[in-house]
């Protein structure tokens with residue numbers, strides 16, 4: 336038995352072999368692609384180089400169910416074992432109750448595979464008790480509990496194990512996940528001078544996982560602010576570690592490692608739509624999925640092609656992305672926090688007191704209009720970042736390192752409150768559906784009155800109205816307050832600094 340990973344899911348595959356008299360040959364049927372056809376040569380060499388016998392008969396391999404397209408090199412191992420079984424070198428009971436996956440080298444060694452976690456999940460769901468896969472992937476597969484994981488280094492070693500001549504010890508039940516400490520060169524709030532409103536906004540965004548856009552002239556530290564986010568976000572939970580590792584393994588970005596830190600992805604605006612959204616001949620996760628449960632940082636947001644920005648709407652709304660291509664459909668998670676930056680105009684100096692903008696009004700308008708209303712609608716916080724006077728820099732220089740510690744403390748308070756409210760450690764205020772906001776977030780009468788007045792004065796859309804409530808909820812949570820008070824609503828209203836300035 337083996338498994339076909341399909342997008343983020345997987346399905347059990349039966350690998351059968353039949354050998355009969357005839358001209359020695361090997362044929363693989365069952366909708367395999369080129370990689371699978373090439374398995375013939377790898378399997379033949381691997382078997383003979385493992386000092387096992389490759390039958391001089393006509394061999395037919397069938398991968399069932401036949402209608403499911405199959406791709407990947409991890410069928411090498413089950414194909415080799417089915418040939419050994421068809422030639423009576425292995426008995427059926429020796430491979431029973433087990434699932435196999437692994438790419439074979441010509442010398443019979445086993446190489447890293449994609450989709451190790453999908454394979455382990457499918458094996459467990461289908462009721463198998465044991466999974467054999469390359470040793471390098473065994474820690475990843477071990478993230479799935481209640482399944483015996485046996486990491487194998489070579490076909491020969493596995494053969495001796497199945498014959499009970501040389502037993503391979505199963506991988507640990509739960510692999511020791513060593514969390515990577517944030518690197519010492521990571522940016523903290525204490526590294527950023529001035530920009531108090533922006534830092535406060537970052538704290539709120541991290542606590543409630545709100546999408547945020549920083550806009551202002553170049554050289555104001557917008558990028559640095561975005562980078563400081565990683566040090567503020569909560570640690571990944573055990574379940575989140577599985578999902579993040581799974582998607583990075585599927586993309587081929589990592590072999591056997593386990594990812595324990597929230598991803599921070601910063602694709603350049605020249606990256607292709609497929610690279611950002613996902614897809615390709617064999618649907619592959621893109622940057623939006625690699626940023627799953629982490630941050631998608633888009634520097635200079637208006638520079639990204641319109642088609643890319645529009646494609647972000649589905650993942651921002653639903654937390655996943657559907658990719659369909661001729662070779663099949665795939666659904667990948669894409670629940671990221673969007674952090675964007677933008678200049679006020681193409682040259683960057685529109686509205687700057689010290690430097691003159693060289694852009695024509697029509698060019699400025701076109702630049703700012705590249706962000707469509709529906710996309711801006713999905714960004715909870717818009718924060719203007721201005722250049723700080725030199726005098727302020729000197730004052731800020733003498734402050735001690737306490738902002739980061741304070742921010743982390745209040746974020747923790749807000750996380751605990753959200754955890755209790757939603758009975759989940761992966762659910763945040765920003766994710767509440769508009770219709771549910773009033774259920775979770777009672778507003779004091781005065782707060783409601785303030786919000787109503789603002790809605791009328793600023794002519795806010797219904798979506799904006801609920802966004803302000805969600806944001807005010809996070810601000811109240813940072814305050815450890817049960818109800819949303821007028822001061823919380825007032826602060827939430829400040830983060831509606833639309834970049835449109837003309």
Ligand SMILES: [Zn+2]
Nearest residue numbers: 680682692694
């Ligand atoms: Zn300009």
